[in-house]
Amino acid sequence: MTITSPTPAPSTPAARLTGWDSIEFWVGNARAMAGFLAGSFGFTITAYAGPETGVEGKASYLLEQGNIRLVVTAGLTPESEIWNHVRRHGDGAHDLAFLVDDATATYEAAIARGARPVDEPYELTDEHGVLRLSSVATYGETKHTFVDRRDYRGYYCPGFSRHGIPPRQAGPTVGLVDIDHVVGNVEEHRLDEWVSFYEDVMGFTQLRHFDESQISTEFSALRSTVVWNGSTIVMPLNEPAEGKHKSQIQEYIDTYRGPGVQHLAFRTDDVVQAIGSLRSRGVRFLEANDAYYEDLIDRLGFLDIPWDDIRRLGILVDHEPDGHLLQLFTEPVTDRPTVFIEIIERGGARGFGEGNFKALFESIEAEQARRGNL
Numbered sequence: 001m002t003i004t005s006p007t008p009a010p011s012t013p014a015a016r017l018t019g020w021d022s023i024e025f026w027v028g029n030a031r032a033m034a035g036f037l038a039g040s041f042g043f044t045i046t047a048y049a050g051p052e053t054g055v056e057g058k059a060s061y062l063l064e065q066g067n068i069r070l071v072v073t074a075g076l077t078p079e080s081e082i083w084n085h086v087r088r089h090g091d092g093a094h095d096l097a098f099l100v101d102d103a104t105a106t107y108e109a110a111i112a113r114g115a116r117p118v119d120e121p122y123e124l125t126d127e128h129g130v131l132r133l134s135s136v137a138t139y140g141e142t143k144h145t146f147v148d149r150r151d152y153r154g155y156y157c158p159g160f161s162r163h164g165i166p167p168r169q170a171g172p173t174v175g176l177v178d179i180d181h182v183v184g185n186v187e188e189h190r191l192d193e194w195v196s197f198y199e200d201v202m203g204f205t206q207l208r209h210f211d212e213s214q215i216s217t218e219f220s221a222l223r224s225t226v227v228w229n230g231s232t233i234v235m236p237l238n239e240p241a242e243g244k245h246k247s248q249i250q251e252y253i254d255t256y257r258g259p260g261v262q263h264l265a266f267r268t269d270d271v272v273q274a275i276g277s278l279r280s281r282g283v284r285f286l287e288a289n290d291a292y293y294e295d296l297i298d299r300l301g302f303l304d305i306p307w308d309d310i311r312r313l314g315i316l317v318d319h320e321p322d323g324h325l326l327q328l329f330t331e332p333v334t335d336r337p338t339v340f341i342e343i344i345e346r347g348g349a350r351g352f353g354e355g356n357f358k359a360l361f362e363s364i365e366a367e368q369a370r371r372g373n374l
């Protein structure tokens with residue numbers, strides 16, 4: 001009797017990721033970036049780490065709003081790896097950190113399944129317990145840190161202190177509650193490879209795919225696949241596609257000098273309040289034109305949403321069979337035109353505003369054409 005076995009599966013099951021832990025930016029001036037995110041986006045600076053707290057060579061600020069945790073970190077010495085990162089990429093999102101039950105098992109599973117190691121499992125200890133961490137590489141110079149908080153009862157991370165942080169900034173409540181999704185731009189023709197990475201290494205599955213026939217204008221095209229952990233971690237991946245002019249994704253890759261995080265989408269339960277507050281705090285958004293709203297009301301006027309506020313605040317609307325979504329995209333938040341932020345309220349729709357991408361960019365291009373700049 002001959003026993004045949006199917007292609008052997010990786011012997012280690014994919015690690016279980018339980019959710020987002022935090023997202024860390026590496027920047028040139030952490031104090032200024034923290035102040036900007038606090039003042040403009042309504043985050044609260046809740047902890048600081050640096051030489052004063054026993055952390056050498058870098059300064060970090062923890063910012064929180066709802067369940068969202070951002071960390072902005074700058075290097076303090078010329079030889080800092082953070083400065084090398086900033087020199088190549090400008091300010092950017094370097095670490096997309098996930099909560100896990102076991103940082104060592106997760107790391108070993110990821111490595112067994114082909115991940116490139118960045119930080120072998122290590123521990124940080126203080127009087128509040130032990131924080132266990134490890135990390136692996138993803139696209140570009142971005143990494144995923146696995147954070148095991150089971151034996152740590154401190155506030156965030158050893159080395160971070162709640163003392164000496166800047167006073168809370170005044171301003172209207174924004175009301176961002178969660179990380180909805182985090183989008184990465186990857187190299188042309190490598191989208192499928194990165195999708196396989198998230199499937200094979202992280203145990204993610206595909207949620208959606210769009211190609212250039214769905215997300216393109218005459219001038220800018222992209223392909224996109226959304227992978228997720230089946231729960232709260234949702235990560236669309238884009239690659240440039242051929243268009244008449246350079247794809248906006250290729251422009252990002254050229255500007256960031258490689259693949260990286262394109263945008264962070266933060267979910268709110270009240271987009272009218274959120275956008276109203278953000279506008280009053282001085283945040284600048286990509287603006288749709290009147291033609292966008294005329295077309296929108298023709299197509300979606302039946303939706304029971306606050307149309308007057310939506311048009312007044314320039315909020316974008318998309319609709320799918322399972323519901324609608326309301327969203328808006330900021331201008332880039334870094335000096336190089338790379339990373340931007342999306343604000344989204346979901347009314348049942350699980351998509352990402354594909355209808356708006358086309359409509360918004362076409363409306364921008366129509367304006368450009370009217371000015372003779374296209």
Ligand code: FE2
Pocket residue numbers: 181183263265342352
């Ligand atoms: Fe998005």
